[in-house]
Amino acid sequence: MSKLESIIKQRRAIRDRLIAEGRAPYPQDGRRSHTNAEALAEPEGASVTVGGRVRALREMGKIAFAKIEDETGMIQIVLRKGDTADFERLKDIEIGDFMRATGSRMVTKTGEQSVLAARFELLAKALRPLPDSYYGLANEEQRYRRRYLDLIMNKDVAEVFRKRSIIISSVRRTLERHGFLEVETPTLQPLYGGANARPFITHINAYDGMPMYLKISDELYLKRLLIGGFDKVYEIDKDFRNEGISYRHNPEFTMMECYAAYWDYTDIMRLVEEIYRDAAIAATGSDIVPYDLVTGRDEDGEPITQRVELNFRDPWERLTMKDGIRRHLAIDVDELSDAELAAELNRRRPAPGDAEPFNRGKAIAELFEFTEDHYIQPTFIIDFPRETTAFCKPHRDDPTLIERLEPYIARMEVGNGYTELNDPVLQRQFMMDERGDDAQPLDEDFIQAMEYGMPPAGGLGLGIDRMVMLLTNQSKIRDVLLFPTMKPLSPGESIDGDDDQADSG
Missing domain, CATH: 3.30.930.10 (Bira Bifunctional Protein; Domain 2)
Structure with missing residues (x-):
């Protein structure tokens, strides 16, 4: 079993246990009183309820620090045994999960604006780990095909x-x-x-x-x-x-x-x-x-x-097509015969042109294309x-x-x-x-x-x-483009990176 498969199995087990215990890993009520940015604007002591995706989690015995992120930014949640109800249930929270915390605004000893949680809840259990924050997404294909991770x-x-x-x-x-x-x-x-x-x-x-x-x-x-x-x-x-x-x-x-x-x-x-x-x-x-x-x-x-x-x-700037050709190619198309214009085009094309009937207007427009790099x-x-x-x-x-x-x-x-x-x-x-x-x-x-x-x-x-x-x-x-058109993967082809680049939380 790969590392990634092991992480998924472990997270699925937490989900199943929570359901067996009668605790919803995906509750209906996800309301909050403040976005993270709004909560950070509140004074110390203000009561707030915030929610977001867990991006960092450090447990240090009787205290833990979680960083949760919503669209407005990141906020630190401080959880303390004795101050935070059901502190021991923090073991059910992992990086990538969504959680909600209710508590009061505070500033830590290091000066970080935070929320001291009186209680917290799991809002959505993530069964797959996020990519490692150092390695990120392994390649460009992953970014486009999995824009949500990007x-x-x-x-x-x-x-x-x-x-x-x-x-x-x-x-x-x-x-x-x-x-x-x-x-x-x-x-x-x-x-x-x-x-x-x-x-x-x-x-x-x-x-x-x-x-x-x-x-x-x-x-x-x-x-x-x-x-x-x-x-x-x-x-x-x-x-x-x-x-x-x-x-x-x-x-x-x-x-x-x-x-x-x-x-x-x-x-x-x-x-x-x-x-x-x-x-x-x-x-x-x-x-x-x-x-x-x-x-x-x-x-x-x-x-x-x-x-x-x-x-x-x-x-x-306004520049006529013919003047653009004259300026950047030093050619006056009005002085060229059809045969000379066709020869000039064929000289510049990387490959012979199609065997279509010659059309003078379209030939002039095609010749102009060789000037396009000049228009910055x-x-x-x-x-x-x-x-x-x-x-x-x-x-x-x-x-x-x-x-x-x-x-x-x-x-x-x-x-x-x-x-x-x-x-x-x-x-x-x-x-x-x-x-x-x-x-x-x-x-x-x-x-x-x-x-x-x-x-x-x-x-x-x-x-x-x-x-x-x-x-x-x-x-x-x-x-x-949020979701650009992509060629389907071939059978057996994968865009997944190294399993070791998954953030296990």
Whole structure:
């Protein structure tokens, strides 16, 4: 029997004995009068009832010291024979258990703020030991697959997710200050659209197995609401794309999409600046945010980072896609023929390109991708080739371009915005032009809705997960998702570390 198995057996025996004695190891009543932080704020002598997970326990004959933790922090419980009822039952308490203590606030001889327990109760018996506080979780796989342990053992991880909540709340406040209405659109959709992405497919049994798709975007439903008379709408929810997984991509991710009638992409850029500035201040207290930019890997595969100060004070730089290519690649794409442009792309690609028909607009956009490492400070890339999306209005000064923007921060594209196309005839034409193996099916209902008249509008999609990465100094999307998508373990594969790294308490 391994050490871990022995610990589990011992803890299970305590549970069973308590039940046999008529004492509940998991009582219904878990009420307390104070959080740990609130109890610490009380004066000496105040009566308090606190509860939390036991993180440390020292028994010294007729006195014992327990450290219990709740979300607000740690507090020390002093238990003394003669002062604490049922002192001998402390043997039933182990590290990892939840306990409650009722007593009076005191300060120990060493000056530690504590509670002298008049009585205590076991609230929940932990059958498995926590990881050893020195070794922690053995590997990254454990952290992601057992996030609950990660949150217990690594308080900086819990802080990331508190800040995530603060950031999302800030985004809502900024939008609502501008009069946006939060709405909900279907996650299950009979057609998928609004982005070029592969969907997850399911079906409805009640409709004879009719195929349905998890949304890849909110766009087409939100635009229907503009047509219906709402001026400003937004949604923060999950999108699903059945594509690659990387340090920046998860198949299930959080997006904020918003649409404003009578706006264009210049208004959208100002909104993005405001959203990021407000969120940065809410999460960090400043609109200048430190970020450890990954610049490479060492011989052991560990990241090499450079500390940068991301400046979210507006205005951000605006740079056209063609000017970005001109600045960083010293290429004027307007001077290249199709053959020269294709040759330039093939020279830069790590592998030969797909045997797809040449498309000049998409080739320019692909060439631009070789400049992305240059955009560290917040920058808007604007004025894309028309062929890059079917939903954006042609540029007012150049019909070969569209009024599209992508904000870049720390070498990451973090969003997408348009002056929205509202001509139903052009919309049909552009959607037909875009159709291919990976293009969304033609949504006739959406085009019909546009034929009733859609106001001029600006639209925006912002990746919430990447925003959280930037504002909490995280380089991997999995570190800002509580439960990231993980590949199933193979038969016989284990993520458990050494049994000797378990904290037996």
